[in-house]
Amino acid sequence: MLAAASLTESFRDVVAHFQQSNPGVKVTLTFGASSTLVTQLAQGAPGDVLATADTATMDYAVTGHSAENPAVFTCNRLALIVPKGNPKHLRSLKSLAESKASFVVCAAPVPCGKFARQALTKAKVKAGPLGSEQDAKAVVSKVELGEANAGIAYVTDADGARDKVEAIPLPANEQVIAAYPIALTGSAASGGQRLLATRFVDYVRSSEGQEIMAAHGFQTR
């Protein structure tokens, strides 16, 4: 299972439940920036299922015959990742620009980075980010370490570091919704392996899987 970094906590939960209801089946998870995962898949990295943080990256995989029949299974919203307690009292991208706080975003080819840049343009913020991080989790790390005052990632990304950071969802007028597609990779071996992979995808899209995603802060499509 290759999944976008922002799916880290939620998918670990989904896999745990899936393995419980399917004893004997083992799912290995690899997380990373969606664009990186797709590039690795194209270069022959092993993987049976792919889940990306935007449809454009998935389309790129489909065109390259690395994935087939994607279907959107959940959505996410952008948020400002700030240190716990929100010392700079940031509420929106506008307030970020006004406070002249330093912030980081994901790199341009990463879905999270694309959306962040879209949101910044939408909010007419001129200030550029301090730097670009490899994926959504790296953005959270930099805020945690104190290297940047804030980061733009997803609402769900503060999950893994609840005691150090918090996520402030962007207001509706600045918001960009990310639709996450999931698909079988072109390299999923035929027969038993493919069946299991299909079963996993179905589980993710089932009401049980959707409940788990919602519990982690994701939204239904």
Added chain:
Amino acid sequence: MLGRGGADTTSGQVAIPVRQRGRHVRPGWPVLILAAGAVVLLVMPLAAMLWRAPWASLGTLLWRSDVRTSLLLSVECSLGATALAALVGLPLAWVLARWEIPGRSMVRTLVVLPMVMPPVVAGLALLLAFGRAGLIGRYLDRWFALRLPYTVWGAALSEAFVAMPFLVLTAEAGFRAVDRRQEDVARTLGARPWTVLRRVTVPLAAPSLLAGLVLCWARALGEFGATITFAGDSPHTETMPLRAFLLLQAGGTDAALAVSLLLVAASAAVLFLLRGQWWGTWRAL
């Protein structure tokens, strides 16, 4: 110290080149085959790069604005890093070579540490020390509004950190090999310590010092792990190795290959420059 078939400068004996020693024994087949295996292992990746290289579009790829920016930045940072390493490293090398204090071997171990540390670990350590919330970094930020991550200074510092050991060790060996008697003679003739250093020690150690500087520069140029971890990824820190990595991540394999070829060419040039010095340098390390 033996030269290439030349005179031994310390004892005046003439060195006999290996070829004349009369032992023309060819190693046995098993050894030869394994040795050939080693050559294949080392040459294959390079050969693959040359085979797969986008020769036709190489010029266009290297002329891309992002590649040009990275090239300029890499040259700036590596030279800056070498200058920083020389500024503090050469005095350290001289102290290690001349001052007989008990803690000397511990200092030398400390100096070698960045060489054996995984670069990413070095980057993390630098972040914890010099990052905005770091041990020293917080004061740099508070008192001087100086931030190192995401700046060209941060990139230069991470390069200097990993490359300095090469300079210090080579320079120390160079200083050590200088004939003390020459220095003593200069002193008896009335030269002050600084003059002795300037007119006798440094010129005699010059080949090693130069080799050390070149090695240091080459290592700084190629640094990736520490740079991306400490200095991060921003327009001011995207050196050539980072550029190759980022291009690979974004699917620009051809451009990444072009950048890689340039870096390999730079490394090859360094090795060629140091070909005479190589034996002396590695004996020192």
